[in-house]
Amino acid sequence: MSRVALVTGGTRGIGAAISTALKSEGYTVAATYAGNDDKAVAFTTETGIKTFKWDVSDYDACVSGIAKVETELGQVDILVNNAGITRDAPFHKMTRDQWCDVIRTNLDGAFNMTHPVWNGMRDRKFGRVVNISSINGQKGQFAQTNYSAAKAGDIGFTKALAQEGARVGITVNAICPGYIATEMVMAVPEKVRDNIVAQIPAGRLGEVSEIARCVIFLASDDAGYITGATLTANGGQYMA
Numbered sequence: 001m002s003r004v005a006l007v008t009g010g011t012r013g014i015g016a017a018i019s020t021a022l023k024s025e026g027y028t029v030a031a032t033y034a035g036n037d038d039k040a041v042a043f044t045t046e047t048g049i050k051t052f053k054w055d056v057s058d059y060d061a062c063v064s065g066i067a068k069v070e071t072e073l074g075q076v077d078i079l080v081n082n083a084g085i086t087r088d089a090p091f092h093k094m095t096r097d098q099w100c101d102v103i104r105t106n107l108d109g110a111f112n113m114t115h116p117v118w119n120g121m122r123d124r125k126f127g128r129v130v131n132i133s134s135i136n137g138q139k140g141q142f143a144q145t146n147y148s149a150a151k152a153g154d155i156g157f158t159k160a161l162a163q164e165g166a167r168v169g170i171t172v173n174a175i176c177p178g179y180i181a182t183e184m185v186m187a188v189p190e191k192v193r194d195n196i197v198a199q200i201p202a203g204r205l206g207e208v209s210e211i212a213r214c215v216i217f218l219a220s221d222d223a224g225y226i227t228g229a230t231l232t233a234n235g236g237q238y239m240a
C-alpha cells in the first residue's frame with residue numbers, strides 16, 4: 001500500500017505543486033484548502049487528488065478533518081504544513097487582526113495539524129513532517145513582522161520536534177522558499193517585486209516545482225537521517 005501524504009493549502013500555488021509531485025511519486029495524496037471551492041473542484045478534476053476543506057487555524061477542525069482523511073485514505077505518513085497567508089503592513093499600521101490571523105494560520109496551524117497525527121506516527125515508527133517556512137522567517141522582511149515571526153516560529157518548532165521524533169523514525173524538517181512565482185508573490189506591488197528580484201542572485205523568481213522537489217526528497221526514505229534541518233531554496237537571495 002502506498003504511503004499517505006497530507007498537504008495543507010494543497011490545491012494552489014506551492015501546495016498544488018507539492019500535492020501533484022507527491023502523487024507522481026506514488027503517494028496517496030490528500031490536499032486541504034480553506035475557502036476556494038471552485039479551485040479545489042478544478043484541482044481534483046485535473047489531478048484526481050482528493051481535497052478536504054477546513055481551516056488549519058482551528059484545532060478542532062484539524063482533528064475532525066484528519067480523522068476524515070484517515071478514514072477515506074489511510075493513516076497519514078507524510079504531513080506537509082504548507083498553508084499560509086500574508087497580511088502585510090508596516091508595524092505602525094498593522095492591526096491586531098492582521099497579526100493574529102497570520103500567527104494563527106502560519107504558526108498555530110503547524111501545531112494544530114501535527115499534533116493529531118503525531119501519536120500515530122510514533123506508534124508506527126515512521127513519519128515525515130515537512131514545514132514550509134520562508135526566507136522571510138530567516139531574514140525578516142519590512143511590513144511582515146507577523147509573517148516573519150510565524151515563519152521563524154515554524155523553524156523553532158521544527159528543530160524542537162525533530163529531537164522528539166528522531167528515536168521513533170519520524171523526521172521533521174523545514175523548507176525556506178525564497179520568492180516563488182505564486183499568487184502570493186504576484187500580489188506584491190510590481191515596483192516592489194522588481195526591486196526584490198533585483199536582489200536575487202539567480203535573477204528570477206523561483207518555480208513552484210523547485211520547492212516541490214525539496215519536499216519529495218525530504219519525504220523519501222533516502223532522507224531518513226536528515227532531521228531538524230532547514231533547506232533553503234531562494235536563488236541565493238539569503239544564505240542562512
Ligand code: CAA
Pocket residue numbers: 086088089090093133134135136141142143144147177178179180184185188189192
Ligand atoms: N525597506 C525600507 N523601507 C521600505 C521598504 C523596505 N523593504 N519597503 C517599503 N519601504 C518604505 C517605503 O519607501 C515608504 O517610505 P516613505 O513613506 O518614506 O515613502 C514606506 O516604507 C511604506 O509606506 P506606505 O505607506 O507605502 O506603506 P503601505 O502601508 O502602503 O505598505 C507595503 C506597502 C505593504 C510595505 C508594500 O510595499 C509591500 O507589499 N511590500 C512587500 C512586502 C513583502 O515583501 N512581502 C512579501 C510577500 S510574499 C511572501 O511573503 C512569500 C514569501 O514567503 C517570500
